[in-house]
Amino acid sequence: MLRVALPNKGALSDIASTMFKEAGYLQRRDNRELVIIDPDNNVEFFYLRPRDIAVYVGRGILDVGITGRDLYRDADVDDAVEELLPLGIGKSAFRFAAPVGTFSSVDELDGKRIATSYDVLLDHYLKETGINASVVRLDGAVESSVRLGVADAIADVVETGNTIKAAGMEIFGPPLLASEAVLLGRTDHKPSGLEVLIRRLSGVLVARQYVMLDYDVRVEQVEQAAALTPGLESPTVSPLQDSDWCAVRAMVQKSQTNNIMDELYELGARAILVSQIHACRI
Numbered sequence: 629m630l631r632v633a634l635p636n637k638g639a640l641s642d643i644a645s646t647m648f649k650e651a652g653y654l655q656r657r658d659n660r661e662l663v664i665i666d667p668d669n670n671v672e673f674f675y676l677r678p679r680d681i682a683v684y685v686g687r688g689i690l691d692v693g694i695t696g697r698d699l700y701r702d703a704d705v706d707d708a709v710e711e712l713l714p715l716g717i718g719k720s721a722f723r724f725a726a727p728v729g730t731f732s733s734v735d736e737l738d739g740k741r742i743a744t745s746y747d748v749l750l751d752h753y754l755k756e757t758g759i760n761a762s763v764v765r766l767d768g769a770v771e772s773s774v775r776l777g778v779a780d781a782i783a784d785v786v787e788t789g790n791t792i793k794a795a796g797m798e799i800f801g802p803p804l805l806a807s808e809a810v811l812l813g814r815t816d817h818k819p820s821g822l823e824v825l826i827r828r829l830s831g832v833l834v835a836r837q838y839v840m841l842d843y844d845v846r847v848e849q850v851e852q853a854a855a856l857t858p859g860l861e862s863p864t865v866s867p868l869q870d871s872d873w874c875a876v877r878a879m880v881q882k883s884q885t886n887n888i889m890d891e892l893y894e895l896g897a898r899a900i901l902v903s904q905i906h907a908c909r910i
């Protein structure tokens with residue numbers, strides 16, 4: 629049975645669970661459940677602190693897990709664990725911030741104190757860039773640390789930037805890391821069932837990213853229309869009863885749907901229909 633770790637609470641918990649539901653797996657109904665078995669898919673789910681998930685996978689106790697890239701890097705398990713699939717959800721940036729007007733570049737951090745909950749990640753960055761600052765490890769709410777006098781700047785997760793702003797701070801310097809939820813696995817072991825899991829999650833990613841476009845177009849314009857909607861392999865072109873026209877069907881990127889529809893219409897395509905993809909295997 630494949631043993632999978634999922635975040636038990638926090639920013640990644642619901643979105644990870646939803647993704648597994650969309651991939652056809654059983655998920656817990658009650659947030660207090662810590663373990664559930666999905667007998668039909670031969671998978672056991674363990675709901676754990678997102679910060680601990682890379683540790684369980686790295687030590688070989690669990691086969692795979694979902695957590696944030698930032699938390700994975702901070703767990704310092706690099707040799708044992710690898711990213712199998714980025715999931716495009718739970719996106720954030722790991723950034724420096726300080727009270728408005730105090731810092732404008734990372735070089736100015738030399739000799740200063742930086743508060744963070746991600747001390748390993750920050751240490752690596754400081755070593756790589758040769759900045760000689762001291763790291764103050766805090767458990768959370770690091771935005772308060774400068775006002776309270778324990779640090780001069782912070783390094784923290786930023787999503788909307790609202791928390792930083794509300795604390796009278798601003799970000800400065802380049803992001804230390806671009807993070808998102810990732811599927812982690814062990815470097816030395818590929819358990820049975822893993823390939824199917826990856827294929828299912830990839831199917832969810834594609835189903836979320838693409839829509840199905842159907843339209844009718846005159847035969848002489850079909851080449852031009854197909855160039856606008858090349859699909860993944862090639863669009864399906866079917867004859868219509870009226871032999872001057874044909875029907876075309878292709879997957880297109882959700883974000884480009886309306887632009888493509890406008891261009892198709894200009895070209896003379898009609899009955900342009902968009903439908904949602906619920907699931908797929910590519």
Ligand SMILES: Nc1ncnc2c1ncn2[C@@H]1O[C@H](COP(=O)(O)OP(=O)(O)OP(=O)(O)O)[C@@H](O)[C@H]1O
Pocket residue numbers: 637638639640678679695696697698699718719720768785786787788807808
């Ligand atoms: N708006 C957000 N706030 C916090 N974390 C976010 C946000 N968006 C994405 N994330 C990601 O969620 C993960 C942190 O999750 P979570 O907040 O559950 O952990 P935690 O801070 O260790 O736990 P807690 O806040 O419950 O003590 C990180 O990978 C982070 O990049």
Ligand SMILES: O=P(O)(O)OC[C@H]1O[C@H](OP(=O)(O)OP(=O)(O)O)[C@H](O)[C@@H]1O
Pocket residue numbers: 767768769770771784785786787788789790791792
């Ligand atoms: O840019 P924003 O959208 O405002 O989100 C980022 C904030 O969310 C996280 O805090 P969390 O709620 O996890 O609390 P914590 O700092 O105590 O972990 C993070 O540490 C920031 O404070």
Ligand SMILES: [Mg+2]
Pocket residue numbers: 638768
């Ligand atoms: Mg948090």
